[in-house]
Amino acid sequence: MNTFSKDTSILIIGLGVIGGSYAKALSKKGYRVRCITKEQKDIDYALELGIIESGSTEISGELIQDADLIVFALYPHIFVDWIREHGHLLRKGTLLTDVTGVKGQIVGEVQAMLPDGVEFIAAHPMAGRESSGVEYSDDRVFLGANFIITPTEKNTPEAVAFCRALGEALGFARISELTPEEHDEMIAFLSQLTHCIAVTLMTCNEAPMMEQYTGDSFRDLTRIAKINDVMWAELFLLNKDALLSQMDAFAKEFADFRELLRTGDSDGMRAVMRRATVRRTLFDKPKT
Amino acid sequence: MNTFSKDTSILIIGLGVIGGSYAKALSKKGYRVRCITKEQKDIDYALELGIIESGSTEISGELIQDADLIVFALYPHIFVDWIREHGHLLRKGTLLTDVTGVKGQIVGEVQAMLPDGVEFIAAHPMAGRESSGVEYSDDRVFLGANFIITPTEKNTPEAVAFCRALGEALGFARISELTPEEHDEMIAFLSQLTHCIAVTLMTCNEAPMMEQYTGDSFRDLTRIAKINDVMWAELFLLNKDALLSQMDAFAKEFADFRELLRTGDSDGMRAVMRRATVRRTLFDKPKT
Numbered sequence: 001m002n003t004f005s006k007d008t009s010i011l012i013i014g015l016g017v018i019g020g021s022y023a024k025a026l027s028k029k030g031y032r033v034r035c036i037t038k039e040q041k042d043i044d045y046a047l048e049l050g051i052i053e054s055g056s057t058e059i060s061g062e063l064i065q066d067a068d069l070i071v072f073a074l075y076p077h078i079f080v081d082w083i084r085e086h087g088h089l090l091r092k093g094t095l096l097t098d099v100t101g102v103k104g105q106i107v108g109e110v111q112a113m114l115p116d117g118v119e120f121i122a123a124h125p126m127a128g129r130e131s132s133g134v135e136y137s138d139d140r141v142f143l144g145a146n147f148i149i150t151p152t153e154k155n156t157p158e159a160v161a162f163c164r165a166l167g168e169a170l171g172f173a174r175i176s177e178l179t180p181e182e183h184d185e186m187i188a189f190l191s192q193l194t195h196c197i198a199v200t201l202m203t204c205n206e207a208p209m210m211e212q213y214t215g216d217s218f219r220d221l222t223r224i225a226k227i228n229d230v231m232w233a234e235l236f237l238l239n240k241d242a243l244l245s246q247m248d249a250f251a252k253e254f255a256d257f258r259e260l261l262r263t264g265d266s267d268g269m270r271a272v273m274r275r276a277t278v279r280r281t282l283f284d285k286p287k288t
Numbered sequence: 289m290n291t292f293s294k295d296t297s298i299l300i301i302g303l304g305v306i307g308g309s310y311a312k313a314l315s316k317k318g319y320r321v322r323c324i325t326k327e328q329k330d331i332d333y334a335l336e337l338g339i340i341e342s343g344s345t346e347i348s349g350e351l352i353q354d355a356d357l358i359v360f361a362l363y364p365h366i367f368v369d370w371i372r373e374h375g376h377l378l379r380k381g382t383l384l385t386d387v388t389g390v391k392g393q394i395v396g397e398v399q400a401m402l403p404d405g406v407e408f409i410a411a412h413p414m415a416g417r418e419s420s421g422v423e424y425s426d427d428r429v430f431l432g433a434n435f436i437i438t439p440t441e442k443n444t445p446e447a448v449a450f451c452r453a454l455g456e457a458l459g460f461a462r463i464s465e466l467t468p469e470e471h472d473e474m475i476a477f478l479s480q481l482t483h484c485i486a487v488t489l490m491t492c493n494e495a496p497m498m499e500q501y502t503g504d505s506f507r508d509l510t511r512i513a514k515i516n517d518v519m520w521a522e523l524f525l526l527n528k529d530a531l532l533s534q535m536d537a538f539a540k541e542f543a544d545f546r547e548l549l550r551t552g553d554s555d556g557m558r559a560v561m562r563r564a565t566v567r568r569t570l571f572d573k574p575k576t
Contacts, residue, residue, distance in 0.1 A: 126501060126502065126503035126504075127503055127504065128503065128504075141504070145503065145504070146500060146501055146502060146503065148501055174500055176500050176501065178501070183501075186498065186501050187501075189493050189495075189498070190498060190501060190502050190503065190505075190506045191503055191505055191506065193489070194489070194505045194506050194508075194509045195505065196542070196545055196546075196549075197485060197489065197509060197542070198505075198509065198564070199545065199560060199561055199564040200538060200541045200542045200545055201481070201482070201485065201538065202563075202564035202567050202568055203541060203560055203563050203564050203567070204537045204538045204540070204541035204542075205477050205534065205537055205538075206567065207477075210474065210477070210478060210570075210571075211570045211571045212434060212462055212464050213414060213434055213436055213464065213466070213471075213474050213475075213478060214414065214434060214478050214571055215414035215415055215416065215433065215434065215478065215479055216415065216416075216429075216433070216573075217478075217479055217482040217483065217486075217511075217512045218478045218479065218482050218571065219571055219572075219573060220482075220508045220509070220511055220512070221482045221485060221486065221508070221509050221512075222564075222568055222571065223505075223508055223568075224505045224508070224509075225564040225565065225567075225568045226564075226565045226568045226569070227561045227564060227565055229557070229558040229561035229562050229565070230558065232557075232561060233554045233557045233558045233561065234554075236549055236557065237549070237552060237554060240549060240550075240552070243549065244546065244549060244550060246493065247542070247546050247549075248546075249492045249493055250488060250489065250492045250493075250542075251539065251542060251543070251546075252492070253488045253491060253492035254484070254485070254488045254492075254535070254538075254539060254542075255539070257484055257487065257488055258484075258532065258535050258536075258539075261484075261524055261525070261528060261531065261532060261535075262528075262532060264525060264528070266521045266522075266525060269517070269520075269521045269524065270517040270518065270521045272487060272491055273487055273515045273517035273520060273521065274517050275490075275491050276486070276487040276490035276491050276510075276513040276514075276515060277513065277514045277515055277517070279490050279491070279494065279513075280490055280510055280511075280513045280514045281514070282498075282499045283498075283499045283502055283506065283507055283510065284507075285504075285507060
């Protein structure tokens, strides 16, 4: 495995909102990006923007053999199926990475199916858009954002270093490592629970005309309620136990707060609010 | 009562983040703004920015007598206490308005205490900042935002028209009218419930280091968890029944969604997500 450099031949498989954002970030910095994706129109769009050198709607052995790094930006089950069906096309020495939102049920399965000499190092870019499709791709979402790498015992230090260099090239502010299991527990809270809450808030009261009266707080809490139902239902089910347990912790804390309100315990409510205020300052996005 | 015009002498009582934003918006458009507020440093700050003509830290009879429109931008109980203590200073023909986040328990009480010839028309600017203090004031938050007027049977059509003109001058995109009771029910859902959720999300899992792994969805859902605990505890208690009932509706819907996940009902989850997606498009902020 060579180090990540401008000579690295990068192949993105799946040119959607995230794959497209990778292509934008990397091509802008002079990296060589190609792609394989389902729709010719997405390739045409990317060619017109100049964010890929070339692309194919076919599973092209040539593109795959030429790639030093392949980024899989697919739905989880499509990624796993792809490896099962086309893994034999992969060239020894090619490094694979992904952008998948769950790791525990994916990483081990993919690693077990790979031919000798092909390594998969999983990563999760903690940035996205609520809309799907390459036309919504935007590499600026990576600035100031977090990038999580989830190595296993099958991974080499070289692959981790390569993946870190990729995260830096993409523009991420913080790059960290977790085990797949730690990642999934974290993500159940930070990302999946928030999507459950946003969807619930959007559907628990469907009185008419409310958009006439709303403020920014409701808009902020429901931005992600515009949701890719196919992908998120899949992600939730792949991380069911961890998500159920985070949902329970939230529901318990919510019920406790309700009880403070019901009993008119102003001091109690204020103490929780002050804890929230202090803790929230940790989560401000680093200035870029 | 004259119509709202550049000759209107406006007095803002309470120069915090909202009072300050009113002063900025109105002074920029050439309206005459003065203020009464607690701290001399806030007056100095506003004078330096040129957003007020003058100000006083005393309850100045002169400023009050000169005002055609007084905007109360105070915590609810301080507003009510102010009227009780200083209402006799108000001049016949002066119109009062406010920015208070609850109406049912405030509007009637204030209207009942006013001297003859002094009218109070309540309003709620649905825009704010999570930080307190005039130095965080920003009139741009009103652009594209909603302004709710809550007239009662004691209000004249002239006062409603005056208050609409004020909302327009402030830059609001949509101005609407609700009864105080309708307002409070709406606000329990759109604003108070969202703050309860944000605080709960911030405090239900306090594992260390999570800021290293977060994405924008968690940041968005917890922006308002930086909360003015004094003010919000008061607002919650003044609207307790409506808020409890919205919390229950949310908790019920959340438990239903949890059950879909627990039983692996992908189609059921996806149906809720699609409902959320469609409904959320209604709430996009109008482009300004």
